[in-house]
Amino acid sequence: MSAAPRSITPSPAAREFLGRRHQLFIGGQWVDPAEPATLEVLDPATEERIATVARGGPRDIDRAVAAARAAFQGEWSRIGSHQRSRLLFRLADELEAHLDLAVELEVLDNGMPRPIAHYSIAKFGCDFLRYYGGWCTKILGETIPVQPHDVPNGESLTYTRREPIGVVGAIVPWNSPLIMAVLKLAPALAAGCTVVLKPAELTPMTALLLGEIINKSGIPDGVVNIVPGYGHDAGAALAAHDGVDKIAFTGSTEVGRKILLAAAGNLKRVTLELGGKSPFIVFPDADLARVIPGAARGAFFLQGQNCMASTRLFVHDDVFEPVVEGISKLAGAFRLGPGLSPDSDLGPLISAEQRQRVMGYIADGRKSGAELVCGGDAPAGKGFFVRPTVFARTSMDMKIAREEIFGPVLCVQSFSDSDLKAVAAEANKTIYGLSGSVWTRDISVAHRMVNLIDSGQVSINCHAAVDPAIPFGGNRQSGWGREFGREGLDPYLKTKATTVMF
Ligand code: NAD
Numbered sequence: 339m340s341a342a343p344r345s346i347t348p349s350p351a352a353r354e355f356l357g358r359r360h361q362l363f364i365g366g367q368w369v370d371p372a373e374p375a376t377l378e379v380l381d382p383a384t385e386e387r388i389a390t391v392a393r394g395g396p397r398d399i400d401r402a403v404a405a406a407r408a409a410f411q412g413e414w415s416r417i418g419s420h421q422r423s424r425l426l427f428r429l430a431d432e433l434e435a436h437l438d439l440a441v442e443l444e445v446l447d448n449g450m451p452r453p454i455a456h457y458s459i460a461k462f463g464c465d466f467l468r469y470y471g472g473w474c475t476k477i478l479g480e481t482i483p484v485q486p487h488d489v490p491n492g493e494s495l496t497y498t499r500r501e502p503i504g505v506v507g508a509i510v511p512w513n514s515p516l517i518m519a520v521l522k523l524a525p526a527l528a529a530g531c532t533v534v535l536k537p538a539e540l541t542p543m544t545a546l547l548l549g550e551i552i553n554k555s556g557i558p559d560g561v562v563n564i565v566p567g568y569g570h571d572a573g574a575a576l577a578a579h580d581g582v583d584k585i586a587f588t589g590s591t592e593v594g595r596k597i598l599l600a601a602a603g604n605l606k607r608v609t610l611e612l613g614g615k616s617p618f619i620v621f622p623d624a625d626l627a628r629v630i631p632g633a634a635r636g637a638f639f640l641q642g643q644n645c646m647a648s649t650r651l652f653v654h655d656d657v658f659e660p661v662v663e664g665i666s667k668l669a670g671a672f673r674l675g676p677g678l679s680p681d682s683d684l685g686p687l688i689s690a691e692q693r694q695r696v697m698g699y700i701a702d703g704r705k706s707g708a709e710l711v712c713g714g715d716a717p718a719g720k721g722f723f724v725r726p727t728v729f730a731r732t733s734m735d736m737k738i739a740r741e742e743i744f745g746p747v748l749c750v751q752s753f754s755d756s757d758l759k760a761v762a763a764e765a766n767k768t769i770y771g772l773s774g775s776v777w778t779r780d781i782s783v784a785h786r787m788v789n790l791i792d793s794g795q796v797s798i799n800c801h802a803a804v805d806p807a808i809p810f811g812g813n814r815q816s817g818w819g820r821e822f823g824r825e826g827l828d829p830y831l832k833t834k835a836t837t838v839m840f
Contacts, residue, residue, distance in 0.1 A: 346678035348388075352442040355547065360391040362398055362566070363549035365405035366559025372397035377539055377566060382449040382686040383676035383721045391542050394565035396575035399534065402563035403581040406505045406532040409560030414532055417558070419474040426471030426527060429555040430464045433520075436551055437464075440544055444516055445677035447543040449685035449722075450640055452677055462517045462806070469806035470524035473827055477529065486837055493840035500831040502530030503607060504583030507576040509569070509597070511589045512538035512688050513643045513744075519545050521821055522586045523562060529830035534563045534582070536573050540688055542566035569593065580604045584829065587611065588645075591742075591769070591815045609819035609829045611645070612812060613742040614772030617765035618648035618801055619787060621778035622656040628799065629777050630664035633748075636775070636801040638669065638726045641684050642746040643692075645816075646773040646795075646802040650732075650739060651750040652765060658752045662730050665748070666712040669726035674717060686722040687745055693722040696745030703729045703738040708749070734767040742770065758783065762790030771813030775801040794820070 348356070361368040375393040380386065394402075417425075433440065437460060444455040479499035485492050508522035519535055526533050537545035549564045565572055573593075577585050577600035587597045588611040601608045618636055620629050636648030653661045675682030687693045693716060700714050713727030724746055732739045732749035739749045753761050765774065775797040776787040784798045794811045797803050804810065804822075811820035819829050 363564040394567040399575040405560040423474035430467035470528040512541040515541040516544035610817040616773040624777035634668040637748040769815040772816035
């Protein structure tokens, strides 16, 4: 394991942006919070403060919801589908024009390596906006061939149309901040909704850049409002707000439950993208040259701070040793360092608290009798780094194998059973059901396993295939509803049925 240099100087453009006085974005204006308060934003690779940002509270959420409601009932409601489509494309173009700055801010704020930030913003920022830009003109109702009982001469027409649900509260986590924001904004705007976005308190920087970009794109004032703030304060106020018609939430299962309770007041709609503990199942005939790098990438992408991370590896006895050895070799060779350094393969975790949480799980894994094969420690010095860690010989009664760690910790469990139901039963032994993958050359085994695994997504010979057009979301306590694709639009729409008597 080598350590890359720990400090890489940000560009003048990033320094200038970070050094600004950052306000809240409400009604198309940059405004101060109702009560003066700030958030200190740290670079997790250096632990240094990189920016100070205005912190909104419940009164600012009130203002933002009022602005979103006014836009929803006003100018935005008069803009047709072609124009909404053009605006989403323009937003994508503006984001692309600001790509370098967005990438750098994301890296400094979140810690992820620059190539990952670049790929994710270009792919899931720009492409996602364009994908949903295309949907604006394809939101269709139906005509329904019925003859209602009280139509005297039998001549009637029944049709439905799909209307925007209204004001959306979007609450997002820190693990991929800009993308999480775009995943909410794009379908909401395509459907004709307006949005109040609350970014994670640890990572507000790219959401603030998005506010600037939104203004440049020509999207009318108040259509998107951005209020950085704490979850228990601004987030809770948004989730409970009677002026909000829907909450689109991504985050932990624990907070997802709180969102549901808060939303009960006005029975607003809720979609939840929550935690995961996804299985990666390797059969003895799998192509190990693809399995080994695939498993290392699946487990350690974003330092394991990834809801789809393949953190539970189930490997058949016949190939257990070479798979564990191969992954550990790759994991041990990953270079930890600041995301801006071209020599870094993995960045830091998001915070001291997160590192402490992950180290707690690692200590628990050592005590539980699992075999620590590599990693297991946090390098000395600045930055919230944890070495990629592999535990072998884990079992599903161990806490490290059952609970979401959200850090670079992989649990490897062996199986010898040829009973696919027994293998799948082990894979299903968590409260989650977000992603998963099966690795085999036997097409029947692969598809039988897909049938048996209770997850929103199960891939064959790849893990977590993600594209704006592929529906994504969780079963069981991984969430409610789906994002991405046509299904990702549905939660932002409501159906109105109309019958005309001739
Ligand atoms: P978190 O649940 O702590 O916070 C997520 C967001 O909710 C933040 O903006 C936070 O401020 C806000 N929040 C916190 N308490 C709140 C409350 N009482 N009311 C309203 N809002 C509140 O999650 P996190 O630590 O930021 O992110 C990690 C979690 O997110 C992991 O569990 C991960 O699996 C999950 N996640 C899921 C997906 C997915 O698509 N399924 C994607 C990324 C992350």
